[in-house]
Amino acid sequence: MPNAPHDTPQAEVYNERMPPTHVVEIERKFEVSDGAALPPLQGLPGVAQVDQPDTQILEAEYFDTRDLRLASEQITLRRRRGGDDAGWHLKLPGAGGDRHEYHHPLEEDDAVPESLLRLVRVHVRNQEVGVVARLRTQRSLHRLRNKRGELLAELADDLVRAESLVPERRSQHWREWELELKNGSRTLLEAGQGLLASIGVKPSRHTSKLGRTLGENLPSRRQGSPATGKSSAGDILRSYLTEQVRVLIEQDPQVRLDTKNAIHKMRVATRRMRSVLATYRKLLNHRNEAMYLRSELKWLAGVLGGARDAEVMHERLKKMIAEEPDELVMGPVARRIDLELDSDYREAHGKVLRALDSDRYFQLIDALTALLDTPSFSKMGKKSARKVIPDLVDRDAARLREAVEQARKNPAGIGDHPALHDARKDGKRLRYAAETASPIAPKKAAKLIEAAHGVQKILGDHQDSLVTRSMLRRLGAKAAADGENGFTFGRLHALEQTAALEAETRFHAEWKQFPAVSLRK
Incomplete structure (x- = not known):
């Protein structure tokens, strides 16, 4: 002023x-x-x-x-x-x-x-x-x-x-x-x-x-130009990032107020940005810029993840307890779950609030807005999106197929196979790449998005089971140390093992239907 x-x-x-x-x-x-x-x-x-x-x-x-x-x-x-x-x-x-x-x-x-x-x-x-x-x-x-x-x-x-x-x-x-x-x-x-x-x-x-x-x-409000099939590759990326930055900024006050699902929405926005900055990094003139943003978005998503994981696990365990016959719920199981996970969430949410008030977070927002306001695109980024984007999406599809082939070499089990974890991440990356590319081939992109989301969801269930089992071991050990009956925690752990096996089996069966879609004409 x-x-x-x-x-x-x-x-x-x-x-x-x-x-x-x-x-x-x-x-x-x-x-x-x-x-x-x-x-x-x-x-x-x-x-x-x-x-x-x-x-x-x-x-x-x-x-x-x-x-x-x-x-x-x-x-x-x-x-x-x-x-x-x-x-x-x-x-x-x-x-x-x-x-x-x-x-x-x-x-x-x-x-x-x-x-x-x-x-x-x-x-x-x-x-x-x-x-x-x-x-x-x-x-x-x-x-x-x-x-x-x-x-x-x-x-x-x-x-x-x-x-x-x-x-x-x-x-x-x-x-x-x-x-x-x-x-x-x-x-x-x-x-x-x-x-x-x-x-x-x-x-x-x-x-x-x-x-x-x-x-x-009165300064004019930042309005991102909607991308079209005729846009440059850089403008396609910029349009997608503009929407995700909008979501992040919009959810910031809601996260501070602890509004339901606000942390989830902000975390998804950070993950989307980090993912597409990997897929489309060659569209930017300064590679270090993309590396910095991806690193800082990973940090923010990690901070948000602690609170989100506590939310998801609490809801998952409450649902499991509600579905159990009364005679199989022995001891103050629901109370212990509430106390432990409420405490975990409050601690994690406090870390989120401290992160949102930090210079590091403000510098990340500054860097994101600078990228949107004054982007510097490479020669590839200035080319037609229809000529550039399909190749980059195809590469992500190939990454996913390679990860799935590695996962198929492992026998079904209850552990955390790194290849399954990689397939889940690559499915998510392909989904976000296709979302970004939607303006150039809406119908094909939609088919790819749906298929990649299916992979992400099934393997996400598998990952949730793994994390929940770790929590159940912790809760069961504490219950036993306090002289409580740990039977129910052990039973829930076994149910989660079964859920993991079912998710893995379902994934391998549904992968056979994964479409071979390219965004090329």
Whole structure:
């Protein structure tokens, strides 16, 4: 934010881990003239009464980095005084124009609450955060209720005076309407939008008041260009990596909040990127760049893996216990599993949080975004994807076939055959290579993706069995040391041995149906 006044104290961070309150904001904004009259709202679906308008004065300060990293991603972080929801508000974009809103109460300290700041660390990283805009809003709030008096929606008639501090002071004012759902249906929202359209009121061009305040100074959001069959090989790779980086960044706050499946989604994104950077490394001009990124993505996937493995194993063992006859579950088996694996998960999740706050992680994000923003492709990367990509995918298919041939030389067993492990990894690599190549031959790629995923899933079951058996040995030993009956742990171990043998047998049978597909014309 060059030459920005930043005349309020620099936003500091205090160390507190109280989770913020979360709501999903579903609203629509409308541009209106100063003299526009609000139409009757009682005819909207489900609305029986509209309260007399409540006048409020809202004063807000918006926080961001000097280069407006949050605003560029349509994220707003503000401190508001006045109105029904005074406090700190963080809004993250969601699907279909909805926004995820996180609240933290006002406190004597002016520092940005750590509970909110940590949810945008992936964007701001080590950059300082300070005030970039101030708004004063005179709000006339109309509350829409049903016959039982329940609040369905609110229509806010706002007179806004805004001051942008970047790159220099600039003031403006405008009027807007906001229709926000509370307990009403989307049918009400759509009907309200239709009612306003009928009197000539148009939806706002801006997703937030901050966006309108910043105007032309608002950086454009990174939008990856969709790859097509006519794209260069490098652009095919860039398009795929753009999507995976988006997933990684999107899941970062959800991992910090410990949202279900967030670690899994982030881990898969890191694995996808690491894999395709191996398959398509020759498309990049600087091989060391791909090597660095693959190394760091391996580190991140490994950190995430500890927590994910504890999740998967816990779910797997709970399911097995639930399916066992009561007379075969001897002792506090479920309780021991819960205590041990909950403890493992909490410890592993703590390691994940420390990793996500590390300079190493921030440098990885910087390197990934730099690759997307200013890629340097080799001569091969600049060639037509249709001429280059099929050969690289064929090589991965050959790797998988070689790994499977090695696996077939080993007799079926309950151990961890390295060749089976290699086949699982090579199946995954082929799947991700084919996903990347989808734009050049969608139908053929889809067939290859499905087949490779089948290999990955069956051998993944085999690997899960191996890891679970190791855990069962640990649990059984602890149970015995504490004087508990270890019978059930031994029985589950035997069941997992059987599951491993069945997975291996199933794999060899289904491999015979693996298609000989090439993406060549």
